[in-house]
Amino acid sequence: MINFYDQDARMGMHRDSDEKSDAPVVSLSLGDTCVFRFGNPETRTKPYTDVELRSGDLFVFGGPSRLAYHGVPRVHPGTAPPELGLTGRLNITLRVSGL
Ligand SMILES: O=C(O)CCC(=O)C(=O)O
Numbered sequence: 001m002i003n004f005y006d007q008d009a010r011m012g013m014h015r016d017s018d019e020k021s022d023a024p025v026v027s028l029s030l031g032d033t034c035v036f037r038f039g040n041p042e043t044r045t046k047p048y049t050d051v052e053l054r055s056g057d058l059f060v061f062g063g064p065s066r067l068a069y070h071g072v073p074r075v076h077p078g079t080a081p082p083e084l085g086l087t088g089r090l091n092i093t094l095r096v097s098g099l
């Protein structure tokens with residue numbers, strides 16, 4: 001799955017729960033830095049941890065955190081490495097469907 005975020009884009013808190021596999025979710029960030037909110041499997045509210053994901057960062061969640069709520073409350077415009085030639089943020093997420 002590939003998501004593109006412009007400077008105003010957000011992604012609300014959700015769980016990646018469509019898959020029939022409990023393999024970890026692997027998520028690569030490219031371009032603008034974002035705030036990635038990583039919560040808990042029970043509720044879309046606190047407790048959660050806000051992590052800055054920068055271009056090239058790989059975020060992996062599995063095991064007891066596989067169904068944790070997560071989202072992207074904010075993108076920091078203009079923070080992409082210039083050599084990438086990318087305006088905005090690209091996220092590439094790999095999930096085993098189990099289908
Ligand atoms: O853009 C991100 O870092 C998260 C993407 C995501 O959670 C998803 O595609 O389900």
Ligand SMILES: [Fe+2]
Pocket residue numbers: 014015016070
């Ligand atoms: Fe997700």
